[in-house]
Amino acid sequence: MKFEITSNFLKHLKNDLEGAEEKKIFEYISDLHAADIAEILDELSNEHAKAFYQLLDQELAADVLVELEEDTRERFLASLSSKEIAEQFIENLESDDAADIIQELPENIKEEVISHIEDVDQASDIIDLLNYEEGTAGALMAKELIAVEETWTVTKCTKEMRRQAEGIDFVYTVYVTDKKNILLGTLSLKKLLMTPARTSVQDIYKPDIISVRAGTSSEEVAQIMDKYDLVVLPVVDELNRLIGRITIDDVLDMIKEETDKDYQMASGISEDIDAQDKVWVMTRARLPWLLIGLFGGILGAQVIGLFETDLKIYPEMAFFIPLIAAMGGNVGVQSSAIIVQSLANNTLGKEGMFPKLLKEFSVAMINGLICSVLILLYTLAIEEPIHLCYTVSVSLFSVIILSGLIGTFIPLILNKYKIDPALATGPFITTTNDIFGLLIYFAVGRLMYG
Amino acid sequence: MKFEITSNFLKHLKNDLEGAEEKKIFEYISDLHAADIAEILDELSNEHAKAFYQLLDQELAADVLVELEEDTRERFLASLSSKEIAEQFIENLESDDAADIIQELPENIKEEVISHIEDVDQASDIIDLLNYEEGTAGALMAKELIAVEETWTVTKCTKEMRRQAEGIDFVYTVYVTDKKNILLGTLSLKKLLMTPARTSVQDIYKPDIISVRAGTSSEEVAQIMDKYDLVVLPVVDELNRLIGRITIDDVLDMIKEETDKDYQMASGISEDIDAQDKVWVMTRARLPWLLIGLFGGILGAQVIGLFETDLKIYPEMAFFIPLIAAMGGNVGVQSSAIIVQSLANNTLGKEGMFPKLLKEFSVAMINGLICSVLILLYTLAIEEPIHLCYTVSVSLFSVIILSGLIGTFIPLILNKYKIDPALATGPFITTTNDIFGLLIYFAVGRLMYG
Numbered sequence: 001m002k003f004e005i006t007s008n009f010l011k012h013l014k015n016d017l018e019g020a021e022e023k024k025i026f027e028y029i030s031d032l033h034a035a036d037i038a039e040i041l042d043e044l045s046n047e048h049a050k051a052f053y054q055l056l057d058q059e060l061a062a063d064v065l066v067e068l069e070e071d072t073r074e075r076f077l078a079s080l081s082s083k084e085i086a087e088q089f090i091e092n093l094e095s096d097d098a099a100d101i102i103q104e105l106p107e108n109i110k111e112e113v114i115s116h117i118e119d120v121d122q123a124s125d126i127i128d129l130l131n132y133e134e135g136t137a138g139a140l141m142a143k144e145l146i147a148v149e150e151t152w153t154v155t156k157c158t159k160e161m162r163r164q165a166e167g168i169d170f171v172y173t174v175y176v177t178d179k180k181n182i183l184l185g186t187l188s189l190k191k192l193l194m195t196p197a198r199t200s201v202q203d204i205y206k207p208d209i210i211s212v213r214a215g216t217s218s219e220e221v222a223q224i225m226d227k228y229d230l231v232v233l234p235v236v237d238e239l240n241r242l243i244g245r246i247t248i249d250d251v252l253d254m255i256k257e258e259t260d261k262d263y264q265m266a267s268g269i270s271e272d273i274d275a276q277d278k279v280w281v282m283t284r285a286r287l288p289w290l291l292i293g294l295f296g297g298i299l300g301a302q303v304i305g306l307f308e309t310d311l312k313i314y315p316e317m318a319f320f321i322p323l324i325a326a327m328g329g330n331v332g333v334q335s336s337a338i339i340v341q342s343l344a345n346n347t348l349g350k351e352g353m354f355p356k357l358l359k360e361f362s363v364a365m366i367n368g369l370i371c372s373v374l375i376l377l378y379t380l381a382i383e384e385p386i387h388l389c390y391t392v393s394v395s396l397f398s399v400i401i402l403s404g405l406i407g408t409f410i411p412l413i414l415n416k417y418k419i420d421p422a423l424a425t426g427p428f429i430t431t432t433n434d435i436f437g438l439l440i441y442f443a444v445g446r447l448m449y450g
Numbered sequence: 451m452k453f454e455i456t457s458n459f460l461k462h463l464k465n466d467l468e469g470a471e472e473k474k475i476f477e478y479i480s481d482l483h484a485a486d487i488a489e490i491l492d493e494l495s496n497e498h499a500k501a502f503y504q505l506l507d508q509e510l511a512a513d514v515l516v517e518l519e520e521d522t523r524e525r526f527l528a529s530l531s532s533k534e535i536a537e538q539f540i541e542n543l544e545s546d547d548a549a550d551i552i553q554e555l556p557e558n559i560k561e562e563v564i565s566h567i568e569d570v571d572q573a574s575d576i577i578d579l580l581n582y583e584e585g586t587a588g589a590l591m592a593k594e595l596i597a598v599e600e601t602w603t604v605t606k607c608t609k610e611m612r613r614q615a616e617g618i619d620f621v622y623t624v625y626v627t628d629k630k631n632i633l634l635g636t637l638s639l640k641k642l643l644m645t646p647a648r649t650s651v652q653d654i655y656k657p658d659i660i661s662v663r664a665g666t667s668s669e670e671v672a673q674i675m676d677k678y679d680l681v682v683l684p685v686v687d688e689l690n691r692l693i694g695r696i697t698i699d700d701v702l703d704m705i706k707e708e709t710d711k712d713y714q715m716a717s718g719i720s721e722d723i724d725a726q727d728k729v730w731v732m733t734r735a736r737l738p739w740l741l742i743g744l745f746g747g748i749l750g751a752q753v754i755g756l757f758e759t760d761l762k763i764y765p766e767m768a769f770f771i772p773l774i775a776a777m778g779g780n781v782g783v784q785s786s787a788i789i790v791q792s793l794a795n796n797t798l799g800k801e802g803m804f805p806k807l808l809k810e811f812s813v814a815m816i817n818g819l820i821c822s823v824l825i826l827l828y829t830l831a832i833e834e835p836i837h838l839c840y841t842v843s844v845s846l847f848s849v850i851i852l853s854g855l856i857g858t859f860i861p862l863i864l865n866k867y868k869i870d871p872a873l874a875t876g877p878f879i880t881t882t883n884d885i886f887g888l889l890i891y892f893a894v895g896r897l898m899y900g
Contacts, residue, residue, distance in 0.1 A: 031658060035677045158643060165640040172681075189639060190615040193608060208481060226706070227485045229699035231622075231681050248698050249679035252705070256676070259709040260791060266716055267787030267875070268780050275792035276799040279812045286784050287817055290850075293780045294821050297773025298828060304769045311768050315761045318768040319754045322884050323747025325772045329779070330718050330743045330877050334736050337717030341710060342725035349726040362729045367737055371744050378748060400740075425717070427780050430880075434772050 003036040010043060017044075017051045025055055034060060038067035046075065062092035065101065074104065082109055086116030095122065096142035096250065099129035129244075137221050138214035140251070141235045141244030147175040150184055150202040154195050157187070172232035175242055176205040183234055183242040185209045211236050214243060219258070222251050223346050262340055265422035266333070268293075289427040296431030300325070300438055307442040310449070316385060317445055320392045321438065327371065327396060328403040328437035329430030335360055335407030336425045343411070343421055353412050357405060364404035372397035387448045395437075395444040402440065403433040453486040460493060467494075467501045475505055484510060488517035496525065512542035515551065524554065532559055536566030545572065546592035546700065549579035579694075587671050588664035590701070591685045591694030597625040600634055600652040604645050607637070622682040625692055626655040633684055633692040635659045661686045664693060669708070672701050673796050712790055715872035716783070718743075739877040746881030750775070750888055757892040760899070766835060767895055770842045771888070777821065777846060778853040778887035779880030785810055785857030786875045793861070793871055803862050807855055814854035822847035837898045845887075845894040852890065853883040 009028075016024045029037065037056065041049045041064065053076070056064060065073060077085055085105075090098045090113060102110055110130075117123040125143040132138025146164045148157045161174065174187040185207040195204050211234045212221055225233055225248055235244040260272065268289035273282055304311070304321070311317055339356075342348040376393035380386075407429050411421035459478075466474045479487065487506065491499045491514065503526070506514060515523060527535055535555075540548045540563060552560055560580075567573040575593040582588025596614045598607045611624065624637040635657040645654050661684045662671055675683055675698055685694040710722065718739035723732055754761070754771070761767055789806075792798040826843035830836075857879050861871035 033658075033660065033678055035679070162643045165643060193612045193615060208483075210483065226699075226702060228483055229485075231698060248681060248702070249676075252676060252698070252702060255702070256705070256709070256795075259706070259713070260795070263709070263713050263716065263787065263791060266713065268784050269787060273788065274795065274797040275788055275806060276797055279809055279816070282788070282809070282813045283816045286781075286813065287820065289784070290777065290780060290817055290821055291824075293776050294773070294824060297770065297776050298825075300772035300776070301769040304772070308765060308769075311761075311765045315758060315765060315768075316755075318761050318765075318771065319751035319758075320747065321768065321771045322750035322754070322775045322888060323744070325775055326743050326747050326750070326779075326880065326884055327740065329776075329880065330740060331736075333876070334718050334739070337713065337719060338723065338725055338732070341713060345706075345710070345724065347724040347726055356725060359729055359732070363732045363736065366729070366733045367740055370737065371740055374741075374744060375748075426783070430776065430779065434776055438772060 003032060003039075005039055005043060010040075013040070013052070014044070014048055017048050020051075022055060025052070029056065029060075034063035035067045037064045038069075042069050042072050049076070050079075058088055059092050062089045065089050066093065066097045070104065073101070077101075077105065082112035083116045085109075086113045087118070090117055090126075091119060091122065094142050094144050095125040095129055096140070098122070099126050099139075102126060103130060132214060135218050136214060137212045137216040137218065137233075137235050137246060138244070140218055140221060140254070141214070141246045143244050145175060145234075145242070145245045146173075147177050147181075147242055148187060148201055150176055150178055150200075150205065152201050153197065154192060154199050154201070154204075155197045157192065157201060172245070172247060173234075175234055175245075176201055177242050181241045183209065183211055183236050183240055209234065211240075212246075213238065218251075218254055221246060222255050222258075225251050226255070258344065262344060262422045262425075265420075266337060266340070266425040268427040293427050293431055296434055299435050303435060303438045304442070307446070310442065310446060314385070314388070314445070314449060316388050317391070317442070319384075320388075321441070323375070323392070324395060324399055324437045324441045325434045328399045328433035331364065331367070331400050331403040332407035332429035332433040333425065335364075335404045336411050336421075336429050339408055339411040339415075340421050340425055343415055353409075353416075356412065357408055360404045360408040361401065364401040367404075368397040368400035371400060387445075391441070391445040391448045394448070395441040398440050398444070399433070399437045402436055403429075406433060406436070453482060453489075455489055455493060460490075463490070463502070464494070464498055467498050470501075472505060475502070479506065479510075484513035485517045487514045488519075492519050492522050499526070500529075508538055509542050512539045515539050516543065516547045520554065523551070527551075527555065532562035533566045535559075536563045537568070540567055540576070541569060541572065544592050544594050545575040545579055546590070548572070549576050549589075552576060553580060582664060585668050586664060587662045587666040587668065587683075587685050587696060588694070590668055590671060590704070591664070591696045593694050595625060595684075595692070595695045596623075597627050597631075597692060598637060598651055600626055600628055600650075600655065602651050603647065604642060604649050604651070604654075605647045607642065607651060622695070622697060623684075625684055625695075626651055627692050631691045633659065633661055633686050633690055659684065661690075662696075663688065668701075668704055671696060672705050672708075675701050676705070708794065712794060712872045712875075715870075716787060716790070716875040718877040743877050743881055746884055749885050753885060753888045754892070757896070760892065760896060764835070764838070764895070764899060766838050767841070767892070769834075770838075771891070773825070773842070774845060774849055774887045774891045775884045778849045778883035781814065781817070781850050781853040782857035782879035782883040783875065785814075785854045786861050786871075786879050789858055789861040789865075790872050790875055793865055803859075803866075806862065807858055810854045810858040811851065814851040817854075818847040818850035821850060837895075841891070841895040841898045844898070845891040848890050848894070849883070849887045852886055853879075856883060856886070 013028060041052065044052060053061060102113055105113060114123055114126060129143065146161055148160055176184045176187050178184055185205045186209055187201060187205045191204045210224065210228055210230065212224065214235055214237060221233065231248050233246045234242055235246060237243050264272065269285050270288045271285035273285045372393045375396055376389055379389040379392055410424040414424055415421040463478060491502065494502060503511060552563055555563060564573055564576060596611055598610055625633060626635045626637050627633055635655045636659055637651060637655045641654045660674065660678055660680065662674065664685055664687055671683065681698050683696045684692055685696060687693050714722065719735050720738045721735035723735045822843045825846055826839055829839040829842055860874040864874055865871040
């Protein structure tokens with residue numbers, strides 16, 4: 001049921017490609033979905049991939065193109081002329097996929113490709129879609145949809161739908177508009193099937209409909225579709241005229257990208273990578289945060305350097321440096337993660353910044369008390385010097401509270417100034433809190449011992 | 451277009467509820483979707499919520515119930531008799547939602563509620579669904595679907611579909627089966643609209659169809675629907691007989707829960723919480739990881755204690771403790787996150803554990819070399835004792851490599867033994883690496899100084 005590429009399959013396929021055994025290859029392909037073929041192509045060498053690709057029929061080839069990984073697609077399109085791209089691929093795609101692919105092309109090629117599209121309606125749809133800013137509903141939507149007018153009868157609807165459906169792969173929903181194309185509601189297939197032929201649409205359509213403006217942010221689109229369990233969402237212009245529709249599969253991809261990005265940020269990874277990426281890509285994605293950590297470590301060394309004389313007299317102070325640093329980091333990561341995730345899921349709540357800091361303060365008070373009492377009991381039990389026991393306990397308590405507040409405050413303030421709050425998570429927050437933690441620890445130590 | 455609860459709205463609503471101004475309240479409700487009303491109920495006190503709830507018509511009330519947060523729903527259902535639950539809610543729901551809600555009820559109430567369902571078919575559908583193990587396609591699916599037989603004509607199809615559609619809210623797809631209910635393919639609405647009435651279904655249906663078995667894991671269901679961009683996925687039994695269908699909205703919720711959980715694990719949060727949860731819930735979700743961190747810090751202190759004599763002679767060794775600990779933690783989090791995310795996205799690749807460790811080793815070599823050369827230059831530049839310069843540089847290099855390997859190995863091995871690999875991320879990996887890092891640092895120090 002689900003296709004899995006095996007090394008055995010790849011070996012056979014490569015053999016057959018080299019032997020130009022077209023018949024055998026057609027047999028492989030016949031059962032496969034475009035997404036499977038794209039996965040195979042991603043695994044093949046350039047030459048094999050081209051040989052394989054040429055065996056696909058045009059419609060399938062276009063669908064496969066959409067499913068390829070971006071760099072494979074780029075390499076492949078670079079080997080084609082603008083005319084070939086337009087005629088073999090773009091004309092076989094729905095408007096949103098076509099626009100996405102053209103968007104990826106180099107600036108000078110974009111126009112050439114568009115000029116080679118023969119269907120004027122399609123070309124104008126694509127130009128239209130390219131004009132919407134990335135990250136908006138307009139850039140996510142497709143123009144293909146089925147719409148009927150409220151004054152039509154069921155018979156006329158069916159006839160019109162038949163005509164409109166020709167260019168569309170999958171009918172999600174039938175929209176109802178007035179004469180001026182203003183969106184009024186939807187007509188369910190069920191109603192259409194169950195109503196006498198002469199009935200007018202206005203008597204059977206469902207008037208309350210959730211729609212978005214073309215300028216709505218894609219995050220909001222995702223939240224709306226998720227909240228209302230929508231499979232497809234109509235897009236309207238400022239005058240409420242129906243201009244397109246967004247389907248859930250595109251939004252799902254976007255949601256996954258967003259959450260993946262937040263996760264990577266929290267883990268100190270600066271690019272979208274996975275376990276199959278090359279060593280160099282992985283290194284590049286990970287080095288930036290390590291350098292920040294290195295810089296933080298140097299600052300930490302300087303902070304401790306300030307207290308070198310204390311350390312000479314009380315070397316046992318060094319024992320709990322890692323504990324203080326780690327706890328500050330852990331608390332900071334927890335509290336920043338809660339803010340980042342609540343922002344992503346739109347569950348942050350309406351109250352302002354102060355109540356959130358107050359709540360974090362309460363949580364930190366409880367956790368801080370528990371942890372600092374435990375560490376006090378432990379240090380007393382193993383008979384550390386009494387000054388050290390107090391120092392560790394008091395500074396741990398302070399560090400937990402300060403780190404919690406910093407971890408809550410920074411993502412909130414970043415978000416307020418429209419900067420991605422996920423920047424505040426992971427290594428950034430641990431590094432910041434390390435330094436504050438050390439300052440507190442040694443300052444408290446000097447007080448206690450002094 | 452999108453409804454937002456404002457404090458002003460809540461104030462007015464509460465007033466009207468207390469004044470029993472039903473007419474005004476109906477006006478509020480008329481435009482609202484079940485998900486909006488659920489959001490409002492989540493914000494109201496128990497009394498207000500009940501008063502509000504009683505004003506909804508039964509079908510809407512049932513939809514709202516599905517959308518409520520679990521604890522609100524639990525509280526609400528606890529105040530009703532089994533008969534009321536069955537008649538007012540369960541009978542108005544589709545089978546998957548009905549089964550989910552019954553699943554949440556206390557064991558003794560479940561059977562009572564089912565015995566009160568009047569529609570025998572619905573009751574048996576629900577019992578059927580309750581039998582599937584959680585986390586499988588069977589537990590995710592709904593029984594409501596539209597199916598036609600391959601031998602029927604278009605006319606017979608339309609008639610049958612009309613009958614079947616009556617109990618179904620939204621028609622996603624028309625399935626085609628043989629006489630024995632074995633799934634053969636799908637019939638598109640487009641084809642149905644565009645074909646003469648006497649044509650037989652077998653001449654127009656699309657035969658290749660992706661389906662899953664009832665026992666398929668929900669992760670695989672999500673991966674399949676995501677990969678093939680499916681809105682709805684049919685579920686079959688061992689004999690390939692059509693038994694239900696899964697829609698994308700349920701899968702979307704599941705994907706979000708999964709990624710949220712991984713993110714929380716990586717951030718040291720042990721329960722599903724958001725910024726609006728109570729102080730106590732937040733504390734409880736965060737304390738466990740802090741205690742692990744505390745324990746790790748104590749172990750760290752013991753490691754340093756082993757080297758107390760060294761520290762007395764070379765107190766400058768203490769300066770770079772935070773750097774070594776932080777870098778070990780950062781590298782470990784990065785490498786475990788890559789594995790966890792690749793597992794979640796099914797992009798881990800087919801090769802075994804050894805090639806992955808080898809790749810991680812290469813990445814760590816490069817990052818380790820860059821970081822250790824930088825720290826060597828820095829420590830030399832600020833004229834630290836030459837032994838310290840070498841110690842920091844060499845141990846940093848070793849720590850980066852070891853942490854990378856640990857961070858890669860642990861989630862892979864957890865996954866191999868079917869334990870959630872996300873357990874290995876976040877505070878767990880930083881704590882482990884802190885301790886190894888300290889051991890390496892002081893061991894190298896003793897060698898260098900010795």
